[in-house]
Amino acid sequence: MPEKLFEPMVFVDLETTGATGTVDRITEIGIVEVNEEGEVREWSSLVNPQTSIPPFIQNLTGISDAMVAQAPTFEELSEEVLLRLHGRLFVAHNARFDYGFLKNEFKRVGVDFKATVLCTVKLSRKLFPQFSKHSLDALIERHQLHMPARHRALADASVLWQFWQILQQQVPASQLQEAVGILTGHSSWPTHLDRAVLDELPERHGVYLFYGDAAVPLYIGKANKLRQRVLSHFGADHRLAKEMSLAQQIRRLEWIETPGEMGALLLEAQLIKRWQPIHNRRLRRSDELCTWRLLPTERDGEGGYLPELAWARDLDWGRQDAVYGLFGSQRDALKTLREIAEESQLCLATLGLEKAPAGRPCFAYQLHRCSGACVGAESWGRHSARLRTVLSDWQVRVWPYGGPVQVREGDAWHVLDAWCYLGTARTADEVQALLQQGRPTFDKDTYKILAGRLSSMAVEPVPVLVPTAVKPTAETT
Known part of the structure; x- marks a missing residue:
């Protein structure tokens, strides 16, 4: 599915007792919500209008007085409806009608409802001026949209969502962005950023960098379609404080094309670690990376294990x-191990997470939340075996190759070693040049990207011959 340009959004349709918002009432509400991640939720409800529905309207919509007799009133639904609409771009067909009805219904319950409104009738006219008809029926026929039940609220709202997806596929991102900006009264492009750069942005995989007045980027992001993703930031600049702040600071834009999505993910993580942009929260460097390792320990003549916190700088990551686990701090590591132990009824005192006199029951045992390793009710070996089992889901994978490998994506090779990204090359000489630089700092985000991607690849990575002069280093954070 294409990336979304204007999120979050709601596609709304109402069924009513008539056409006058100040007099008539709502009988059904249908809402299709699209959140910041592109996830879609549908919601609908019949509404008791507290008045009779004219026969003509009943025949048109199929909603009868009997159907709404036991339905909630708008006042009873108002909090939930407001929660679903709040802070989202309000999209409707002939939007003045739906928006006007909702404003009046909210006014009756003491709420001053306001939203940024996009009318799909006006949007269709602007994008398809060659057509004379722009009714919902015309859009359904023209774009071959699926309509399960005409004149029912959720079905009509769903058609608008389908129409929006068609627009994203058929209309250039810049044209769609401009049309929505005009119809919603919002300027979508940052005033201090040269608009000519828009014509140069490619619809390719890559990483983009927003700059202010300084040489350090404000924000770094990855995209499957660079042009569309960059525009998406500015479509929301009047609705999200973060995007507005970013748009006001941008003075310059750069981008780096990559051969595919994997390359974009790896380069994004690498650049964010290098530059630490102030508007990036994810993927930033953690200087305290640590993990748990199990130390063989013997008690009462029985072998077992105790967890020991180990710091990344002391380990040969990947080998x-x-x-077990990649944690950004000692606090996170201790919290996670405690949660795992409590869920599995392991003994916190035995693991060294709590203090208790030898041979005396720990606090959790007294609450029947410990299997009793502290008092010998569970053997040391059994407790250790269960510890290894519950930690297995957190185990950091050993690098499955004997050394560095190169992974083909598009017309380039990604060079990797011990879960580290060395760089991307297009020739054998470039591959060797990357190897000469040595292995970079181990990074947990790069590890997660590679652990997921390499296990699902149809083609096996190709081993790279390392020259004898190259001695890879293993820095860690």
């Missing part, structure tokens, strides 16, 4: 066996 270190039996380490």
